Amino acid sequence: MPDEQAVLNPTTGWILLAIFSVLWIGLGVYWGRKNKSFEDHALAGRNVGLALASATAAATWITSNTTMLAPQFALQLGIWGMLAYSTASFGLFLFAPIAKRIRKLMPNGYTSGDFMRLRYGRVAWGIFLVFTLFYSLTWLVSMAMAGGIVLNALAGIPYVYGMSVILAVCVLYTMRGGLYAVIGTDFIQSVIIIVGIVIAGFAVLSKVSMAEIHTNLTANSPALLDVLFPAALIAIFNNLLFGLGEVFHNNVWWSRAFAFREGVGQRAFIIAGLVWFPIPIAAGFVALASGALGVAVPSADMVGPLVIANVLGSVGAIAIFIVVFCSLASSIDSLLAATSDLITEDIYRRIARPTAKPAELKNAAQMITLALGIGAWAVCLPRIGTLASVLFFAGPLVASMIWPIVTGLYWKRASRLGAISAMVLGSGIGLWSYFSIGWYVASLIAAMVSMVCVLLFAAFKPEEFQWQELQEGDQ
Amino acid sequence: MSFSSGFLTALVYLALIWCAGSSIALLALLWAEWKEGRLW
Amino acid sequence: MRHRLAALLLLAASTPLNSIASVPSFKTEDLQSIDAGYLQLQWEAEEGADITLQRSRNADFSDPVTVYQGKGRALFVSGLAEGDVYFRLEDSAANASDILTIKVRHQSLKRALYLMLLGGLTTLATIFVIIKGARNAR
Numbered sequence: 001m002p003d004e005q006a007v008l009n010p011t012t013g014w015i016l017l018a019i020f021s022v023l024w025i026g027l028g029v030y031w032g033r034k035n036k037s038f039e040d041h042a043l044a045g046r047n048v049g050l051a052l053a054s055a056t057a058a059a060t061w062i063t064s065n066t067t068m069l070a071p072q073f074a075l076q077l078g079i080w081g082m083l084a085y086s087t088a089s090f091g092l093f094l095f096a097p098i099a100k101r102i103r104k105l106m107p108n109g110y111t112s113g114d115f116m117r118l119r120y121g122r123v124a125w126g127i128f129l130v131f132t133l134f135y136s137l138t139w140l141v142s143m144a145m146a147g148g149i150v151l152n153a154l155a156g157i158p159y160v161y162g163m164s165v166i167l168a169v170c171v172l173y174t175m176r177g178g179l180y181a182v183i184g185t186d187f188i189q190s191v192i193i194i195v196g197i198v199i200a201g202f203a204v205l206s207k208v209s210m211a212e213i214h215t216n217l218t219a220n221s222p223a224l225l226d227v228l229f230p231a232a233l234i235a236i237f238n239n240l241l242f243g244l245g246e247v248f249h250n251n252v253w254w255s256r257a258f259a260f261r262e263g264v265g266q267r268a269f270i271i272a273g274l275v276w277f278p279i280p281i282a283a284g285f286v287a288l289a290s291g292a293l294g295v296a297v298p299s300a301d302m303v304g305p306l307v308i309a310n311v312l313g314s315v316g317a318i319a320i321f322i323v324v325f326c327s328l329a330s331s332i333d334s335l336l337a338a339t340s341d342l343i344t345e346d347i348y349r350r351i352a353r354p355t356a357k358p359a360e361l362k363n364a365a366q367m368i369t370l371a372l373g374i375g376a377w378a379v380c381l382p383r384i385g386t387l388a389s390v391l392f393f394a395g396p397l398v399a400s401m402i403w404p405i406v407t408g409l410y411w412k413r414a415s416r417l418g419a420i421s422a423m424v425l426g427s428g429i430g431l432w433s434y435f436s437i438g439w440y441v442a443s444l445i446a447a448m449v450s451m452v453c454v455l456l457f458a459a460f461k462p463e464e465f466q467w468q469e470l471q472e473g474d475q
Numbered sequence: 476m477s478f479s480s481g482f483l484t485a486l487v488y489l490a491l492i493w494c495a496g497s498s499i500a501l502l503a504l505l506w507a508e509w510k511e512g513r514l515w
Numbered sequence: 516m517r518h519r520l521a522a523l524l525l526l527a528a529s530t531p532l533n534s535i536a537s538v539p540s541f542k543t544e545d546l547q548s549i550d551a552g553y554l555q556l557q558w559e560a561e562e563g564a565d566i567t568l569q570r571s572r573n574a575d576f577s578d579p580v581t582v583y584q585g586k587g588r589a590l591f592v593s594g595l596a597e598g599d600v601y602f603r604l605e606d607s608a609a610n611a612s613d614i615l616t617i618k619v620r621h622q623s624l625k626r627a628l629y630l631m632l633l634g635g636l637t638t639l640a641t642i643f644v645i646i647k648g649a650r651n652a653r
Contacts, residue, residue: 221594237634410648
């Protein structure tokens with residue numbers, strides 16, 4: 001997207017960037033004073049209340065794609081596209097009972113890696129670490145890249161500067177403040193994002209009625225209104241299963257299950273799902289208005305900002321800038337924190353230094369956060385277009401972990417071999433179908449294959465797992 | 476077969492009002508826990 | 516799906532600058548077949564020239580619809596119905612481009628519904644395991 005598309009002048013962009021950077025870092029330093037040990041840093045003292053818990057779960061799931069990609073999805077796949085996107089909230093709804101279960105089985109656990117190691121042994125744990133690090137790191141890189149590109153498109157801020165500032169700000173406040181800072185800023189970010197979306201939505205509706213939008217679509221883009229639009233129908237469950245895989249396996253979510261106060265987790269994830277559910281529709285429908293408003297859209301990914309800027313002018317552009325910055329930050333901070341905790345707990349502590357003291361672990365977590373940030377920055381710097389396509393592979397990888405994790409939490413008879421074969425065969429066949437059939441079936445097939453593997457082993461070679469084995473006595 | 480204008484209108488207004496309500500609910504929840512000093 | 520934003524942004528960002536041409540012409544591949552009803556149209560024309568983009572369901576443009584007018588050099592179109600769609604460009608001096616034909620061939624509805632069924636069953640099974648597990652754990 002070239003600079004001439006910018007809807008905001010660079011000076012305004014820089015001022016906004018500066019205000020929010022100072023705000024987030026200031027809050028990070030302020031909340032960071034609460035951190036004494038690794039447990040405080042990584043899990044906010046395991047005592048997060050319902051309000052902050054609900055908001056952080058919702059905010060983390062509102063990434064730059066909820067605000068930017070939802071309109072794109074609506075523009076490409078129409079009404080079903082928006083609804084398909086909303087089904088990602090199922091990840092949050094279904095994680096609600098899982099979070100409760102996790103807290104009960106592992107009151108002293110730290111990461112999703114802990115669970116995989118204790119439940120399925122070292123081989124499954126190794127595969128899990130490879131998959132989850134691939135997913136987390138590519139997600140991190142894609143968000144930082146998207147951040148640089150979006151700030152460039154919105155305000156003409158050069159890509160490298162925008163990308164660097166976003167990463168640097170998130171690294172700084174996550175390093176200083178740990179999960180306290182991540183959760184605290186998430187609350188503010190989620191409220192800003194939702195309010196911004198509501199204002200933008202009603203502003204669009206003040207310019208054009210839904211009836212006019214419908215008439216325009218019927219004339220120019222009838223497939224978007226089609227109840228039987230094949231590409232959109234296929235997207236529904238593929239997206240849903242991709243979303244389940246993302247939430248169920250990733251330490252971003254597990255760390256929250258451990259961090260929330262006892263009895264809070266289940267309700268918090270249900271509230272978060274309810275908060276999240278309407279957002280893809282509220283943020284996405286503006287794309288459907290582009291035709292009726294006469295907004296020409298050169299490329300699908302810019303439809304949201306273009307429509308809002310057309311309706312609200314520079315006020316709208318400022319709002320979009322803030323909403324996008326907040327949604328990027330709320331996900332990048334969580335990823336940095338959860339991934340550095342995973343590496344600290346699962347690699348540094350379990351493999352490299354089993355005798356490490358809590359204060360040492362906290363320092364290690366901070367250094368790993370910094371290293372992750374620098375690493376992501378170095379990968380983002382050359383802005384390699386083909387790199388982004390690698391990220392598509394994450395779908396089958398994460399979808400193949402749904403069944404091992406769910407049955408591992410609820411079934412004693414779920415076995416090591418079942419989990420290993422599910423992850424290897426599920427992701428392998430999922431990737432194969434990605435290339436031989438299409439991206440839109442990859443997650444679906446991976447989830448199905450892994451389900452069959454888990455079920456077969458549970459039926460014919462069951463284990464008799466003792467739940468106490470999940471509670472390590474060394475905490 | 477197409478989604479009707481009425482369905483689309485209802486869907487969008489419901490989503491927007493829902494969003495507005497959820498932001499208020501989050502703030503109310505925050506206020507309630509903050510008063511009791513039970514935020515975290 | 517979260518990665519598609521980045522991919523598409525990168526794709527858009529890597530589009531080369533317009534070269535100078537006197538008669539407007541499409542850079543989009545002619546006669547291509549699309550299976551989800553959307554694509555990005557790109558074209559080149561003389562620097563700064565106002566371009567009109569027309570769409571028609573007939574190759575002879577007997578029922579043209581103007582879909583874009585301006586100095587842009589790309590447009591994203593979506594929601595196209597099954598069948599062939601024709602596009603053409605015209606600048607203010609009435610220089611017209613060759614006609615671009617796009618074959619909209621939506622994916623098979625039968626296969627889509629079949630995949631939906633499989634996806635639905637996998638999802639239901641997952642939900643079932645979680646809900647039953649949560650009940651038994653109580």
